Amino acid sequence: MLRSKYQMFADSLSENVFKTKTQANPIMLVVLAYLLLIVIGTALLSLPQAASRPISLIEAFFTAMSAVCVTGLSVVDIPSTFTHTGLWIIVVLMQFGGLGIMTASTTLILLAGMHPGFSHQSVFLSEFTQEGNIDAGRILRAIIPFTFGLELIGGTVYFTQFESMEMYDRVFCSIFQAVSSFCGVGFTLFPDSLVSFQYNPIMNITTCILVLAGGFGFLAIAELRYLFDFKHKEVRRLSLHTRIATYGTFIVIGVSILVFAFTEHSNLFSGHTFSENAQSVLFMAFTSRTAGLNSVNIPDLTQASLFFFIIIMFIGANPGSCGGGIKITTAAVIGLLGFNRLLGREKTQVMGRTIPNSTIDKAIRIFVVAIVVIGTATLILLNTEIPSGSRYAADSGPFLKILFEVVSAYATCGLSMGLTEELSTVGKIVICIVMFIGRMGPLFLISAVAGKLQDTAYYAEEDIMVG
Structure with a gap:
């Protein structure tokens, strides 16, 4: 009896909240949700507990906007300006911004035993797939474990590389860097981004994998995950979207490797070993499209490299991903x-x-x-x-x-x-x-x-x- 009453209440709430009798614009729901998160983030970052020094409203707003929009540009030095409280707020903003407001809200709806209305579900699907006949719950069950699982693995690897830090700072820095890398934000707790780890192969490989996964697109990843049918022992046919997304991603990365190797061979790569140069060029090729993380000093690059950076940033990542x-x-x-x-x-x-x-x-x-x-x-x-x-x-x-x-x-x-x-x-x-x-x-x-x-x-x- 109690279960029946709860279900009736849940269905009624779902119908009233997520289904509208008039033709509403579902896109506006997403825009308002993002704006609300930015406003909340600005307010929280403006609190005295969040910053080690008084910061202006525009500084707090810019930081919140950059975190929610998974950009990584900053008008302040993140590690020295914000306290641990402020940095935790930034982590949450990055995570919500990367996965998307619709993912988080749909998760809460499903956990409550309710079902999203048609307009809510259509917006969610438009972010992660080009088809309209895929169950949102099924997509969530694939996205959430994959995201947090990969971030957990990445954070664990990062943890092994921060041996000089105190335990709390070491754990937090690992979490912060894993979320930032996967969501393609570009924030770090180091004053020089990842320049100090330029020739650290473990840091470079881990970051490249996280950035690639975060910018690859959830639909394409889901298809590739089930590429081989173990039951029938055959390779499933990929959709045209996934094939173009996959080929396009590695073509851009491959061309980037060749261009950076050519434009920087007598500049950035002069006087270094082949292994060191390979790490630098691979890191730039994998992360420069959307991540905002850098292991080299950007202003030191040649004009040709900077111009090519503009081109590949403009192209960006794949649809349905954390990238832009x-x-x-x-x-x-x-x-x-x-x-x-x-x-x-x-x-x-x-x-x-x-x-x-x-x-x-x-x-x-x-x-x-x-x-x-x-x-x-x-x-x-x-x-x-x-x-x-x-x-x-x-x-x-x-x-x-x-x-x-x-x-x-x-x-x-x-x-x-x-x-x-x-x-x-x-x-x-x-x-x-x-x-x-x-x-x-x-x-x-x-x-x-x-x-x-x-x-x-x-x-x-x-x-x-x-x-």
Whole structure:
């Protein structure tokens, strides 16, 4: 009887909270949830117990925004500014931001024995899969153990490398670094990021694995996990999404290795052994797309390397992951579109399949929005961060520095050439907006595409000259 009453209450609560009678915009729920978490994080980081010195509201807000948006840019020195209480708050913000608000809320709903409404579930699925017929609970049961299990393994390995620390600091630093690496945030408790571990193979390999897993995409990982059917002793066929995500990821990493080896062979890698250089180039290739962790001093890199950093940060990670950028699959679709058009094909084809026009439209919209946001933010910062009438007005140096910062913020990467701490108040606000758009951008586009399209086509055609 009690169970029946509880179930009736749970069903009623689920229906009232998660199902709306009117057509609500589910994307707005995600946006508001992220904003609420950022506001709560800002308030908590502003508490006297959270910081070792008084910090301004904009500093607390920037740190919370960077943690929730899994970016890693910071206007303060994280380990010296925040107490252990503040650092634990940052860990929680990173974890919630990495997995996503919808994951956490759906977990609580399932644990309470309730079922999410259709709009809530559709938003959750849009973050982790391109199909709409997959059970959210099944996805959660795959995501949560995988995430915490991998972070636990990574934290254990990190623990073995922090022997010089006191026990509490050693445990906490291991947890902090594991969460930061997997979620691709880029925060560390070391003043030089991971430069002091540049030639530590255990640290490098562990970090690369965590970053790769966190940015690979949960759907692709789930498919690869069950690639081999042990019952029938056969290899299952992977979806086109997983194949493109997998091939694209390792193509980007492979090209990055070659480019960094070429651009830094007479600069960063000069005078070092092959083993040391291999560790440095592999670390950059694996982490530079979305993690924000660095084992080399970024400003010391060549202009060619910095420009290539901008390109791969812009591309980013895979959909449904902790990473940002326009996503590897988006870049692949745009590249395949151009390749097929060059061959005179009307359809975009790859691996014996034709990519739907709706997917191509989404990819183009994502690309266009990214270019507009990055271009606008860069133009604003060029006016706010360079003193009027200074010698920098005719110098191209600050342009690369500012563009690097903006792309890093949009791609939620977190790498910087040292501009972040020098930003003006306006510059900090602009970067916060870019970080938030970079984290939310795909959801806005899904919302726009999901809406009913009005038939406003004009049937009178007229050609124009192009090219």
